[in-house]
Amino acid sequence: xxxxxxxxxxxxxxxxxxxxxxxxxxxxxxxxxxxxxxxxxxxxxxxxxxxxxxxxxxxxxxxxxxxxxxxxxxxxxxxxxxxxxxxxxxxxxxxxxxxxxxxxxxxxxxxxxxxxxxxxxxxxxxxxxxxxxxxxxxxxxxxxxxxxxxxxxxxxxxxxxxxxxxxxxxxxxxxxxxxxxxxxxxxxxxxxxx
Numbered sequence: 001x002x003x004x005x006x007x008x009x010x011x012x013x014x015x016x017x018x019x020x021x022x023x024x025x026x027x028x029x030x031x032x033x034x035x036x037x038x039x040x041x042x043x044x045x046x047x048x049x050x051x052x053x054x055x056x057x058x059x060x061x062x063x064x065x066x067x068x069x070x071x072x073x074x075x076x077x078x079x080x081x082x083x084x085x086x087x088x089x090x091x092x093x094x095x096x097x098x099x100x101x102x103x104x105x106x107x108x109x110x111x112x113x114x115x116x117x118x119x120x121x122x123x124x125x126x127x128x129x130x131x132x133x134x135x136x137x138x139x140x141x142x143x144x145x146x147x148x149x150x151x152x153x154x155x156x157x158x159x160x161x162x163x164x165x166x167x168x169x170x171x172x173x174x175x176x177x178x179x180x181x182x183x184x185x186x187x188x189x190x191x192x193x194x
Contacts, residue, residue, distance in 0.1 A: 001075075002057055005041050005099060009049045012042065020044065024097040025083055027090035036083030042097035052099045055133065059106035062125055066113075073166060078105025078158035085154025096148045101155030104140070107133055108159025117168055
C-alpha cells in the first residue's frame, strides 16, 4: 500500500495534481462515493507523503502482525468510518487526501486491542505505541488550516470500532495459532490533507 502511494504521488506530480482532483474525497459530493477508498492513497505533495509514510508503515505493520485478514478488515473499517466522517463534517466541496485517517485508525486499533486481548504481545505493542505515538492524539482536534482533523478523529474512532468488532484470537480457535495465525472466512476546506 505504501509503495502504491509513492507511485500515485509520482504520477500525480507529473500530472500536476490531476489524480488528487479525481481520486481525493470531496465533501458532500455524491458524484464519486468510491473516493472513500482512494483518498488515502493520494497526497498533496511529497512532503505530505513523507510525513505519512513512516507512521503508516510502523502502525500498519503492527496491525498486520495479527494477520493479513485482520489488517484488511481493520483498513476497510477505518477507511469507511474516516471517509464518511470527512464527507459529513468537512466544508462542502472541500477536497481531502492522505493516509492520516488510516494512521490514526491503526493507532486507535493497537491501543484498544491491547486492552481487549490482554495478551502480553498486545499489551507491549499498546505501550510502545502510546510511548512513541501518543502525542498524535491531539490531531483529532482542529489545530491548523489545511489539516483534516475530521479524518484524524473519525479514523481513530474507526480503529477503536475495528478493535472492538473483530473477534478476539481466543474466539477464532480452529483457524490458526499464534499471533500471525490464519483466520477463517470473514475475518481477517480548500484542500485538506490527512
